[in-house]
Amino acid sequence: MEELILKSNKLVAEQSLDFKRTLYEEIDWSNRLIGLMGPRGAGKTTILLQRIKEMGLSGSEALYVSLDDIYFTRNSLIDVAETFRINGGRYLFLDEVHKYPDWHREIKNIYDFKREITLFFTGSSIIDMLKLPVDLSRRAIIYHLSGLSFREFLQYAKGIRYEIIALGDLLKNHEKLVQTVIKDITPLKYFNEYLAYGYYPFFKENINTYPSRLEQVVKLVIEYDLAFVEHIDYQNIRKILELMAILAENVPFTPNISDLSKKLSMGRNTLIEYLHYLDKARLINNLYQSGKGYGKLEKPGKVLLENANLFEALAMVNPDKGSIRESFFAGQLINAGHHLSLPIKGDFEVDKQFIFEVGGRQKGYKQIAGIPNSFVAADELEAGVGNKIPLWLFGFLY
Numbered sequence: 001m002e003e004l005i006l007k008s009n010k011l012v013a014e015q016s017l018d019f020k021r022t023l024y025e026e027i028d029w030s031n032r033l034i035g036l037m038g039p040r041g042a043g044k045t046t047i048l049l050q051r052i053k054e055m056g057l058s059g060s061e062a063l064y065v066s067l068d069d070i071y072f073t074r075n076s077l078i079d080v081a082e083t084f085r086i087n088g089g090r091y092l093f094l095d096e097v098h099k100y101p102d103w104h105r106e107i108k109n110i111y112d113f114k115r116e117i118t119l120f121f122t123g124s125s126i127i128d129m130l131k132l133p134v135d136l137s138r139r140a141i142i143y144h145l146s147g148l149s150f151r152e153f154l155q156y157a158k159g160i161r162y163e164i165i166a167l168g169d170l171l172k173n174h175e176k177l178v179q180t181v182i183k184d185i186t187p188l189k190y191f192n193e194y195l196a197y198g199y200y201p202f203f204k205e206n207i208n209t210y211p212s213r214l215e216q217v218v219k220l221v222i223e224y225d226l227a228f229v230e231h232i233d234y235q236n237i238r239k240i241l242e243l244m245a246i247l248a249e250n251v252p253f254t255p256n257i258s259d260l261s262k263k264l265s266m267g268r269n270t271l272i273e274y275l276h277y278l279d280k281a282r283l284i285n286n287l288y289q290s291g292k293g294y295g296k297l298e299k300p301g302k303v304l305l306e307n308a309n310l311f312e313a314l315a316m317v318n319p320d321k322g323s324i325r326e327s328f329f330a331g332q333l334i335n336a337g338h339h340l341s342l343p344i345k346g347d348f349e350v351d352k353q354f355i356f357e358v359g360g361r362q363k364g365y366k367q368i369a370g371i372p373n374s375f376v377a378a379d380e381l382e383a384g385v386g387n388k389i390p391l392w393l394f395g396f397l398y
Contacts, residue, residue: 001087006059009059015050017050019155023047032118033107034143035120035122037142038124042145044145051120061088061089091120092117092118094120096124098127099228124281126277126281149332149397151396153190157190194395218314247305251327252304252326285331288342321360329347333397355368355373356375361381
């Protein structure tokens, strides 16, 4: 137990409080069981360590442990919690719970029978809380963390702080809102940086090695997290890696399921299921036709990379600008909690209310002419007019 406390104390002492994710302030830390789910590299561990540091408690009272620590090959989580409790421990922070077998059952037992302990845990975005063998959904308050928005990137990398803009406000008042930004900075300069390396917070460690590190993250998500959570065997994991490579070369991708199934030597339903897994892993966004379902075996109408940085990680040479724009737009809106689907005309339908066409600065209204509540999100545009809105401003939604 002492070695866990020493590790926790060291990590907490080294953790900076200079920048906190917006989600940090939204979490109600008074709940006794809190879960933080999200993809690798998004910053879940940082949030836990920042919370402990802000509390100002010793490691014997507030303890951080990663459940992939070798310590847990010879000690159970429930025993650690009991030792922690009887020695005055009150706050237990559990990182990477999906790497510990039967984690959900032991957390439930700690919550139910060791009521002096408040539990915080992080896990992969792949985990479906409603499908766990034991019901944590009634007990835990779950939050979801995505990568940095463009707005958060400006604060984290440049020290420039702006407030979140609600979508409705953005659509009505974008001309005024843009002026509050461009009086301070040239947003397009920073926007191009963000598209290249600004989504995952670990870019600050070394921008030069960021693409290779992100490539490793993608492989770990598929080869380890996906295999562990969904119990997929190694041979099929290789096919998922191959599928990801095909998607990366072709996004935005309208899947021809029959052709793709033959290419990968797998059945139709298996292929659709794998697309579903990659979406849950937050590596892609599957979009469906407006008015249609989007269940586990429903074919997506379009597939996009989840964020623009993945083009760099997957070593694509001169990726298509249109693909990058659409991936950015869809990712920012989905991460802000909006529902996207594919309309008959236009690129995206948002919340069943608005139609968007995404393109460059010369993009016109031809594809969406005559459609009510339709807008153009235009790249390479510092400020917009009327229903033409600069693409970068959609990075202020969360």
